[in-house]
Amino acid sequence: MTACVHYQRHDDIGVIRIDNPPVNALGHAVRSGLLDALDQGLADDGAQALVLMADGRTFIAGADIREFGRPPQPPLLPEVIARLEACAKPLVAVLHGTALGGGLEVALGCHYRVALPGTRVGLPEVKLGLLPGAGGTQRLPRLVGVDIALDLITSGRFVPAEEALALGIIDAIDATDTPLDAGLGAARAVLEGQRTARRTGELPAPAADPEAIARHRARLEAEAPELFSPFRCIEAVAASTDGSLAEGLDRERELFLACMDSPQRAGLIHAFFAARAPHRVPEADASPALTRIALLGEHPLFERLKGKAGRTGIELTDRPDESTQACLIATADAACDCPAACLRIALQPAEGIGRLGEMDADLVLVMPPQGALMELVATGASAEQQQAVASALKALKQAVVVSRCESLLAALHRAANAASDERCAAMEATSLLLAEQGLCYRTSDIDLLAVEVLGYPRHLGGPHRQATLSASATSETSP
CATH class of the missing domain: 3.90.226.10 (2-enoyl-CoA Hydratase; Chain A, domain 1)
Structure with missing residues (x-):
């Protein structure tokens, strides 16, 4: 050594x-x-x-x-x-x-x-x-x-x-x-x-x-x-x-x-470990870097991205052309400006979000009700395409968790709001379903979103960790 x-x-x-x-x-x-x-x-x-x-x-x-x-x-x-x-x-x-x-x-x-x-x-x-x-x-x-x-x-x-x-x-x-x-x-x-x-x-x-x-x-x-x-x-x-x-x-x-x-x-x-690399897509091979992204429509996120673009090598524009690789789309009426060959990334709030698979988008960027941690959901994009977008967002200083098919954050948010007196228990039960459905790449990503965005107690580690511990303890004490 x-x-x-x-x-x-x-x-x-x-x-x-x-x-x-x-x-x-x-x-x-x-x-x-x-x-x-x-x-x-x-x-x-x-x-x-x-x-x-x-x-x-x-x-x-x-x-x-x-x-x-x-x-x-x-x-x-x-x-x-x-x-x-x-x-x-x-x-x-x-x-x-x-x-x-x-x-x-x-x-x-x-x-x-x-x-x-x-x-x-x-x-x-x-x-x-x-x-x-x-x-x-x-x-x-x-x-x-x-x-x-x-x-x-x-x-x-x-x-x-x-x-x-x-x-x-x-x-x-x-x-x-x-x-x-x-x-x-x-x-x-x-x-x-x-x-x-x-x-x-x-x-x-x-x-x-x-x-x-x-x-x-x-x-x-x-x-x-x-x-x-x-x-x-x-x-x-x-x-x-x-x-x-x-x-x-x-x-x-x-x-x-x-x-x-x-x-x-x-x-x-x-x-702590859950927050180390939530933007990584485990199945992705080397992905090409995104260097030209269009911001279509109006959204507060766009001003934050422009403020961080400086030395990233990423050009942000509101006028896409043949060199544009991806479009961040703030509203449905702005989607028509996205060239057909571009990756289409729709912005959606975590509250009231519908089924993502029905949206005309390759990826959906789910915006939190509070906090800065966002979720990037692959609905039609490949693992490499999702990784390219996640890496670009990270370069632009935006914290992001990657997931697939449907939004982890939206599901946790619905569960927490539906059971205001038992928010933690509701998130714990939902976390097990999300993991069982294979919507997360890592179960720790569920925990990270719940802790950072929805106020689940950090010292418990997260709802999936806590639910797993509780299930294990119940199993050990059952006759």
């Missing part, structure tokens, strides 16, 4: 470089490689300081999703970060792109943090039903205080570099062209006494802030009382004010494992 963490010395500064595309995720090979490279740097008598950086478009963007649901392999991330923080030589982290989750926790374990312009940092684990489990709930409050730490950790929001600098999460922003140059410059400044390195875990514990804790708890009880992990985040951050770092880390680990055992964690991760 090719090494994905490398060590090299530049004059008297050792550089630890992560190269694990596409997002330098913290998989087992990276965690092991970091310790090996750190040992090399510590053993290198010519290196007076160390720099930790990453190749590619981003710093460490978080955990390796390929390891989700699998037993963890040592070294675990808390051990890696503890070793980085204990490094006897000044250790500078250079952030660019994003430093999220475990990526930010790695940076917090370093002694000095410099970011390139445009960098964003955050601890979004709460969105997956977890909490930062590698020291984030203990080290971040030592830098920013309890109130701000609670805001960032319970929301999971991304923080731009300028705000991160003002809050004290990072120490500097450097407009140097490359992470390597920024890291070498910061390390040189530390060695020359122009900048001060510090170990976050050795900073004093943050002052207790019961008012902030009460305020954030009240906000969560009003906004999301059914969720588990945000309240565990509060407990973990509160523990940072009591006793030593080691005691706080122990409490954080207890709460992290409680979140791992929560059914909500599995539901939220299911929803």
Whole structure:
């Protein structure tokens, strides 16, 4: 296996470089490689300081999703970060792109943090039903205080570099062209006494802030009382004010494992994976790119598409000709302007939609009653044609789920509206029918539409997942 963490010395500064595309995720090979490279740097008598950086478009963007649901392999991330923080030589982290989750926790374990312009940092684990489990709930409050730490950790929001600098999460922003140059410059400044390195875990514990804790708890009880992990985040951050770092880390680990055992964690991760590639048509071979699309009639979507066309290589026009490949048709009376050889894509609202197979269209783009996620239904188009349209919409920054024959979203919408008091149960029953009829390419697409458009509880994962779990539980308990 090719090494994905490398060590090299530049004059008297050792550089630890992560190269694990596409997002330098913290998989087992990276965690092991970091310790090996750190040992090399510590053993290198010519290196007076160390720099930790990453190749590619981003710093460490978080955990390796390929390891989700699998037993963890040592070294675990808390051990890696503890070793980085204990490094006897000044250790500078250079952030660019994003430093999220475990990526930010790695940076917090370093002694000095410099970011390139445009960098964003955050601890979004709460969105997956977890909490930062590698020291984030203990080290971040030592830098920013309890109130701000609670805001960032319970929301999971991304923080731009300028705000991160003002809050004290990072120490500097450097407009140097490359992470390597920024890291070498910061390390040189530390060695020359122009900048001060510090170990976050050795900073004093943050002052207790019961008012902030009460305020954030009240906000969560009003906004999301059914969720588990945000309240565990509060407990973990509160523990940072009591006793030593080691005691706080122990409490954080207890709460992290409680979140791992929560059914909500599995539901939220299911929803996360459902959103990864819903525009892909499994049966499609390579499809030609659409570069010229006509927008016929008037629809609010058309203005959004025009605003995103910029550098996509897709030309949008309201005057189709022999070079037009597809027409987006807003109204039935505009359909006559679509050349016979073009793909015909009809826009339809999810509410009150009829049978799609009876429409004069190759595809139907079903518009949601709210939200931005649309559904592209193949009624007469081939898999390759549907994929070409879905890829074009994605290039135009429009989130889309692909399906076939009839609309998943419309069926879920009808079921939810017909049973206003039992919306979730109605969507669950309908999801089983939709899957049985083969209208979806992936059952997770049903879940995604229900969660993102119709307000099905995200922490349950979606109606089909929940209905399947309920059916399985009933089967196991039946005599």
